[in-house]
Amino acid sequence: MPPLLPSHSAVSRVTAVIPTLTRSATTSAGTAVTPNKPPPSKDHYVHTYSPEAFPLGYSVSSTHAGIKKKSGALDLGILVSTSDTPTSAAACMTRNVFKAAPVTVTSELLRSSNGRARGFIINSGCANAVTGKKGLEDAWSMSKSTTSQLPPSDAKESDAGTLVMSTGVIGQHLPISSILEKIPGLIQTLDDSPKSWLDLSKSFMTTDTFPKLRAKTFKLGDRLVRLVGIDKGAGMIAPSMGPPQPPHATLLGVIATDAAIHPEDLQNALNYAVDRSFNNITVDGDMSTNDTILCLANGAAGSTDHQGRETAEKMKELTENENPQEFAIFKEQLREFAEELAQLVVRDGEGATKFVTICVKNAPTYEVANAVAKSVANSSLFKTAMYGEDANWGRILCAVGYTPLSPNPISPTSVSVSFLPPSSSSNTEPLRLLTNGEPEANIDEARASELLKEEDLEIEIDLGDGKEEAKVWTCDFSHEYVTINGSYRS
Amino acid sequence: MPPLLPSHSAVSRVTAVIPTLTRSATTSAGTAVTPNKPPPSKDHYVHTYSPEAFPLGYSVSSTHAGIKKKSGALDLGILVSTSDTPTSAAACMTRNVFKAAPVTVTSELLRSSNGRARGFIINSGCANAVTGKKGLEDAWSMSKSTTSQLPPSDAKESDAGTLVMSTGVIGQHLPISSILEKIPGLIQTLDDSPKSWLDLSKSFMTTDTFPKLRAKTFKLGDRLVRLVGIDKGAGMIAPSMGPPQPPHATLLGVIATDAAIHPEDLQNALNYAVDRSFNNITVDGDMSTNDTILCLANGAAGSTDHQGRETAEKMKELTENENPQEFAIFKEQLREFAEELAQLVVRDGEGATKFVTICVKNAPTYEVANAVAKSVANSSLFKTAMYGEDANWGRILCAVGYTPLSPNPISPTSVSVSFLPPSSSSNTEPLRLLTNGEPEANIDEARASELLKEEDLEIEIDLGDGKEEAKVWTCDFSHEYVTINGSYRS
Structure with a gap:
């Protein structure tokens, strides 16, 4: 399929499209942006970026719409592609039978537009899930109201709409009139400053303790392209997401790039990346009704710079068929970036004090490795033992043993288990606990205790029968998790 | 298969078989037996029985073998059938790939004896799981040492051995020499007093806060038969147990009866009962390496009374084929008794403050109802919300929606959810939360809060498509759960 190639440069139009575009932050490159007080232990996960780090051709804004009870808390945000080329959009969404209204609406929008979008609107504080017909009407209103108030797009994508995401309490209706009232203001204040990006990431937050924003630049051919990613956790995290047809989402995330990628190929790349990142994290094993990862590719890269000056010819939409090498680079960069974003959710797992990597190797298939x-x-x-820094590796074996596999290919006498020390450790030897189903005679409990005091733990499970490997990232299970979830609605 | 019928009365021999049988408690019928201080809130779950309540032809004893750290804590016990008729034995054991050594040994003993046993030996404090070859040797030693020291049996069951159960930490070796040293003393002090039964139930305990002992008498034909049941939880509870061939099993339990049931039929009745009781409870979703429910039937009923006087002809071994009506009564009594014992484990779930019944009705199949x-x-x-007494029913729906079913027959628009009030409540109307996928317009949150303050909660999920029903019992997820399991080995 030939890539669509509009002939005009995009960014020079930005100030016209967005009425009151405030570009203050773009003039203060490198200014540190301070988020709303994350706990000191999590502070280093909040990264700040200079304006050049963000993909070209996107503007964002956010506000308090009264969905969250706390006065002034950001709970409504939008992202709009300002590129004059059509924006490809792809999504991976929950496989939960009870799909939230925004999941259904986003799926339909992507189907009817053949994978094109203007941007998205997101709210936090209410998931608009299990809300019946009114819920569906509300999600449509959020989308349509935003699209109708955006200035007409040069990209000539008549079907491209505004995708919708919601996160928060299930089974309650959105305060839809408050939301709709806020949309004009959001559009008025659209902006591409680092502060606005960070604020958008705050509007994703529910029980998250810090905003999750990452940016990355890499070379695709001789062109620099950029990725920006936002996501949120921090509970009901055990995603299993597939492509939206048939529609199948409260892990929410978005990755936007200024590379140009054909929609079908963007979906394929996203499926690949999500299966190896977001679908391999778990906080509590609860698969949400709202899990959604959006991916937008607006093709604004390289044609102009951050000051809106033309710098190069427009990028053509990549497809795997026509540009296998460049596509492979994009796909791998997307996977790596998705892995980083996914891990941030685990870092901020509700009540989490540990970041645990479970690596299963020498399995007969990837699926077995992943299931174990x-x-x-x-x-x-296992998770409470990690919280207690207790080397109770028997619980690891126990959980290996009850993996629901049919037929079950695991041979107990082939399984070995080790704690892996952090890469910074002076002793990089794995601490072997079990070899071929036999416990090690003299486990160095002192070293085990020392390893368990680290924030980052890694467990290696060798099934001893095959060549396949999978990694899953999780956190511990703490008193704080119970406190947070015992009174989530209060 | 014709039942085996030895010709002699059993109980008159008991004092001869058991050298120093102390029968003090049998002379103090109805005397209350005080356990080791359960918390006041759990005290009423400790039942006491008069000597007549226990099945005839069994003797029990227990001791401290130093497996548990706490000085004097009972951690080793035995039960021996003193009947001179062969004792049928059946077991349902874990399906975990890592079967603990005692599970393997018990399976082999039952296979080689065609379902006969002399009794069992149990230890708590160490699960003897994932302990390799030495673990297997230790489990065999416990069994063989006990069997070899028992007086010869009139029942002429040369192959009948002593079954083995262990519970506690995984991956550590038993202090086998301390255990073996204690066996002669255990045999010396065998006894059938209420205190000894209660002590045996204490020797099952790990994180349990109260001993779990139940007894029941019912009529089978014109004969009174008795059941005694002991079990223990309280974590790593999500059993999935099947018959021991092929061998599959830290839920431990035993049900002993003085009815006479053929071994194959006893196994069938136990499978039926366990599938509808122990396999339908969950504390934390962790299926143990050691789960075992034993069932013993020694046929001592009715031939003698508790004072050893002959009262009737010996009972013939029931089979389903030859005695369908009586067998059906036995099977249903066993199921009901197993349900009571299984629920006790949930009542004492680690850190539990709530007892929650989940009833799924109008499902297309029992398997779907059970899985949901x-x-x-x-x-x-869901469990933390119940702990927090938070009517966050969205989490119920969410979990219904991610039930791993393939194909998935659940239609979101057919699902209804209610809180059921306790039977003691003045308002017995269910509190409807969701009808056919639509949330109720004005949920009475005050009543929801009131219902959630009860210790016993019941949730009804109507799938609206079918006739099948399943009940599962669980508890809430509390701070105390995390405390208990964060430092289990310390």
Whole structure:
């Protein structure tokens, strides 16, 4: 399929399209942006970027619409592609039977537009899930109201709409009139400053303790392209997401790039990346009704710079068929970036004090490796032991043993388990606990305790029968998790 | 198969068989037996029985073998059938790939004896799981040492051995020499007093806060028969147990009866009962390496009374084929008794403050109903909400929606959810939350809060498509759960 190639430069139009575009931050390159007080232990996960770090051709804004109870808390945000080329859009969404209204609406929008979008609107504080017909009407209103108030697009994508995401309490209706009232203001204040990006990431937050924003620049051919990613956790995290047809989402995330990628190929690349990142994290084993990862590619890269000056010819939409090498680079960069974003959610898992990597190797298939790693990662007993810094590796074995596999290819006498020390450690030897189903005679409990005091833990499970490997990332299970979730609605 | 019928009365021999049988408690019928201080809130779950309540032809004893750290804590016990008729034995054991050594040994003993046993030996404090060859040797030693020291049996069951159960930490070796040293003393002090039964139930305990002992008498034909049941939880509870061939099993339990049931039929009745009781409880979703429910039937009923006087002809071994009506009564009594014992484990779930019944009705199949109920019962978010007495029913729906079913027959628009009030409540109307996928317009939150303050909660999920029903029992997820399991080995 030939890529669509509009003939005009995009960014020079930005100030016209966005009425009151405030570009203050773009003039203060490198200014540190301070988020709303994350706890000191999490502070280093909040990264700040200079304006050049963000993809070209996107503007964002956010506000308080009264969905969250806390006065002034950001709970409504929008992102709009300002590129004059059509924006490709792809999504991976929850496989939960009870799909939230925004999941259904976003799926339909992507189908009817053949994978094109103007941008998205997101709210936090209310998931608009299990809300019946009114919920669906509300999600459509959010989308349509935003699209109708955007200035006409030069990209000539009549079907391209505004995708919708919601996160928060299930089974309650959105305060839809408050939301609709805020949309004109959001559009008025659209902007591409680092502060606005960070604020957008705050509007994703529910029980998250820090905003999750990442940016990355890499070379695609001789052209620099950029990725920006936002996501949120921090509970009901055990995603299993597939492409939206048939529609199948409260992990929410978005990755936007100024590369140009054909929609079908963008979906394929996103499926690949999500299967190896977001679908391999778990906080509590609860697969949400709202999990959604959006991916937008507006093709604004390289044609202009951050000051809106023309710098190069427009990028053509990549397809895997026509540009296998460049596509492979994009796909791998997307996977790596998705992995980084996914891990941030685990870093901020509700009540989490540990970041645990479960690596299962020498498995007969990837699926077996993945299922075993998830079985351990979801075990409450394993997770509480990690919280207690207790080298109770028997619980690891127990969870390996009850992995629901049929037929079950695991041979107990082939399984070996080790704690892996952090790469910064002076002793990089793995601490072997079990070899071929036999416990090690003299486990160095002192070293085990020392390893367990680290924030980052890594467990290696060798099934001893095959060549395949999978990694899953999880966190521990703490008193704080119970506190947070015992009174989520209060 | 014709039942084996030895010709002699059993109980008159008991004092001869058991050298120093102390029968003090049998002379103090109805005397209350005080356990080791359960918390006041759990005290009423400790039942006491008069000597007549226990099945005839069994003797028990227990001791401290130093497996548990606490000085004097009972951690080793035995039960021996003193009947001179062969004792049928059946077991349902874990399906975890890593079967603990005692599970393997018990399976082999039952296979080689065609379902006969002399009794069992149990230890708590160490699970003897994932302990390799030495673990297997230790389990065999426990069994063989006990059997070899028992007086010869009139029942002429040369192959009948002593079954083995262990519970506690995984991956550590038993202090086998301390255990073996204690066996002669255990045999010396065998006894059938209420205190000894209660002590045996204490020797099962790990994180349990109260001993779990139940007894029941019912009529089978014109004969009174008795059941005694002991079990223990309280974590790593999500059993999935099947018959021991092929061998599959830290839920431990035993049900002993003085009815006479053929071994194959006893196994069938136990499978039926366990599938509808122990396999339908969950504390934390962790299926143990050691789960075992034993069932013993020694046929001592009715031939003698508790004072050893002959009262009737010996009972013939029941089979389903030859005695369908009586067998049906036995099977249903066993199921009901197993349900009571299974619920006790949930009552004492680690850190539990709530007892929650999940009833799924109008499902297309029992398997669907059961899978949906378990999905909700295992949801950490649901369980923390119950702990917090938060009517966050969205989490119920969420867990219904991610039940792993393929194909998935659940239609979101057919699902209804209610809180059921306790039977003691003045308002017995269900509190409807969701009808056919639509949330109720004005949920009475005050009544929801009131219902959630009860210790016993019941949730009804109507799938609206079918006739099948399943019940699953679970508890909430509390701070105390995390405390208990964060430092289990310390």
